Amino acid sequence: MKDIPVFDIHADLLMDLFRRRENGEPCSLAANHLPRLSAGGIRGAVIVDCRMAGESAGHEHLEAFIRTARAEILDTENKGIAKCILSGKDIQKALDEGRIALVSAYEGLKATGGNLSWIKRLYSEAFLRVAVLTHNDDNEYGGGALGSGQGLSQLGMDALELMNKLGILVDMAHASPKTRQDILMGSEKPVMLSHTSSAAIYNTGRNLSNIELRQIADHGGLVGAMTSPAAIAAPGDRQNQSLARYMEHLVNMINVAGTEHVGLGLHFCEYLYSREEYPPIQKLEDASKTGAILDALSKAGFSKNDIYKIAWGNFVRVFSESCP
Numbered sequence: 001m002k003d004i005p006v007f008d009i010h011a012d013l014l015m016d017l018f019r020r021r022e023n024g025e026p027c028s029l030a031a032n033h034l035p036r037l038s039a040g041g042i043r044g045a046v047i048v049d050c051r052m053a054g055e056s057a058g059h060e061h062l063e064a065f066i067r068t069a070r071a072e073i074l075d076t077e078n079k080g081i082a083k084c085i086l087s088g089k090d091i092q093k094a095l096d097e098g099r100i101a102l103v104s105a106y107e108g109l110k111a112t113g114g115n116l117s118w119i120k121r122l123y124s125e126a127f128l129r130v131a132v133l134t135h136n137d138d139n140e141y142g143g144g145a146l147g148s149g150q151g152l153s154q155l156g157m158d159a160l161e162l163m164n165k166l167g168i169l170v171d172m173a174h175a176s177p178k179t180r181q182d183i184l185m186g187s188e189k190p191v192m193l194s195h196t197s198s199a200a201i202y203n204t205g206r207n208l209s210n211i212e213l214r215q216i217a218d219h220g221g222l223v224g225a226m227t228s229p230a231a232i233a234a235p236g237d238r239q240n241q242s243l244a245r246y247m248e249h250l251v252n253m254i255n256v257a258g259t260e261h262v263g264l265g266l267h268f269c270e271y272l273y274s275r276e277e278y279p280p281i282q283k284l285e286d287a288s289k290t291g292a293i294l295d296a297l298s299k300a301g302f303s304k305n306d307i308y309k310i311a312w313g314n315f316v317r318v319f320s321e322s323c324p
């Protein structure tokens with residue numbers, strides 16, 4: 001399956017970059033991250049910055065994001081390793097040129113303080129093309145996964161409209177169930193939920209039910225299957241924190257949502273945490289092992305064309321519709 005490219009639709013690479021630099025460690029996309037992606041056959045990635053609850057997330061961080069995301073992505077482009085993706089058309093160009101397609105993304109727009117002009121700045125100055133409105137907590141735009149359960153606010157509706165208009169793909173990861181419904185109903189463009197798992201296989205309370213998987217597919221959207229151990233099996237159940245269990249989640253998503261609506265939101269996190277905090281899943285420890293997923297899909301009987309759609313084509317389609 002080596003000839004099938006992979007688009008990782010959720011990689012916390014920019015988050016890692018900020019954390020390491022704030023700790024005084026050197027870190028760059030070119031040196032620390034992209035070689036591992038290449039080794040795993042990953043030819044495109046949505047690279048995300050995110051501020052967790054408790055981390056400073058004001059305008060000064062957005063300024064830093066603009067400076068750093070811009071400089072880092074352009075650095076990889078200047079080195080001939082990657083290409084900054086500004087629209088759907090750029091993705092094929094990157095592939096043809098043998099460069100990794102990098103999509104700039106931000107998770108949880110709390111730091112904008114509800115000021116929509118920041119979204120425009122991030123779009124034009126930091127190349128932002130994928131954004132998550134809320135992280136786990138509620139913010140001005142709407143309810144987060146661990147918040148009060150509220151849906152999108154009027155400001156959230158306005159932000160959604162702006163993102164549709166500018167060409168920023170809306171990611172519903174970390175939104176409350178009500179916010180997800182409001183986004184699905186309110187978005188004029190297809191949306192994605194970049195990293196999740198199947199509640200039918202293991203229910204954390206946040207994994208998606210088959211009903212919701214089907215609903216996102218019915219709206220032309222995309223769901224990504226993630227490798228986080230805590231999302232695929234119970235804490236401490238090392239036996240099932242494995243490639244085999246990941247495949248059960250992924251195959252359920254494909255069976256329910258269809259081969260056109262599932263992607264790989266890998267969300268590898270081994271570089272963000274210690275092994276004790278976050279033991280990587282077995283046989284799928286980091287991005288360099290991604291080829292094992294494609295091989296397992298083949299073994300499970302999926303055609304090469306279906307594997308291509310899941311690994312690459314579906315994201316390219318949804319992204320291109322949102323960001324032509």
Ligand SMILES: [Zn+2]
Pocket residue numbers: 107173174195
């Ligand atoms: Zn996330």
